[in-house]
Amino acid sequence: xxxxxxxxxxxxxxxxxxxxxxxxxxxxxxxxxxxxxxxxxxxxxxxxxxxxxxxxxxxxxxxxxxxxxxxxxxxx
Amino acid sequence: xxxxxxxxxxxxxxxxxxxxxxxxxxxxxxxxxxxxxxxxxxxxxxxxxxxxxxxxxxxxxxxxxxxxxxxxxxxxxxxxxxxxxxxxxxxxxxxxxxxxxxxxxxxxxxxxxxxxxxxxxxxxxxxxxxxxxxxxxxxxxxxxxxxxxxxxxxxxxxxxxx
Numbered sequence: 001x002x003x004x005x006x007x008x009x010x011x012x013x014x015x016x017x018x019x020x021x022x023x024x025x026x027x028x029x030x031x032x033x034x035x036x037x038x039x040x041x042x043x044x045x046x047x048x049x050x051x052x053x054x055x056x057x058x059x060x061x062x063x064x065x066x067x068x069x070x071x072x073x074x075x076x
Numbered sequence: 077x078x079x080x081x082x083x084x085x086x087x088x089x090x091x092x093x094x095x096x097x098x099x100x101x102x103x104x105x106x107x108x109x110x111x112x113x114x115x116x117x118x119x120x121x122x123x124x125x126x127x128x129x130x131x132x133x134x135x136x137x138x139x140x141x142x143x144x145x146x147x148x149x150x151x152x153x154x155x156x157x158x159x160x161x162x163x164x165x166x167x168x169x170x171x172x173x174x175x176x177x178x179x180x181x182x183x184x185x186x187x188x189x190x191x192x193x194x195x196x197x198x199x200x201x202x203x204x205x206x207x208x209x210x211x212x213x214x215x216x217x218x219x220x221x222x223x224x225x226x227x228x229x230x231x232x233x234x235x236x237x238x
Contacts, residue, residue, distance in 0.1 A: 036132040
């Protein structure tokens with residue numbers, strides 16, 4: 001009984017959060033105004049920025065790479 | 077272990093929260109209802125192109141001249157272009173529109189009511205609706221001459237429909 005209750009109270013929140021997680025976490029394309037500001041990029045030096053973004057994109061391609069910082073509008 | 081039915085009910089309820097994007101075949105939402113007080117052109121019986129843009133969006137800068145050309149060519153034939161600006165800053169909205177010299181109607185959706193309803197998948201996104209108010213084409217992004225050629229083909233086809 002105790003086991004059932006504790007696993008219920010563990011699984012339920014996980015299921016609920018898992019189901020609505022995309023809405024909780026994702027920034028919508030039209031909400032990217034603040035993220036598009038130049039000061040929000042990882043580096044302001046153009047060469048360092050290009051190198052860092054390339055490395056980041058190569059590793060983080062599954063989540064769109066550096067689309068937020070680089071494209072601003074998410075146009076990639 | 078039996079998964080409690082309440083967990084299933086919660087999951088389905090939360091999945092309903094996922095906002096659906098406006099798709100071809102759906103009716104174009106009534107912009108006048110979503111933006112009361114905005115000066116919107118009449119759209120009944122006309123082919124409508126709704127374009128979501130912002131001052132911070134690079135391809136939008138490239139799309140404005142194209143939209144201006146479409147407006148000049150097709151406005152007299154029954155095309156209405158409505159540019160929905162999603163900037164939160166009214167100053168940036170006005171500055172961008174002024175600098176780009178928009179000849180078509182633009183409205184300011186600072187509270188993201190229209191954007192939240194139609195849920196554009198990227199910036200910019202254009203929706204083209206036929207004379208009956210049904211969305212027929214969705215353009216996610218703007219790719220220069222290629223997209224402009226697609227617009228021309230689609231608008232020609234929709235204007236030809238009665």
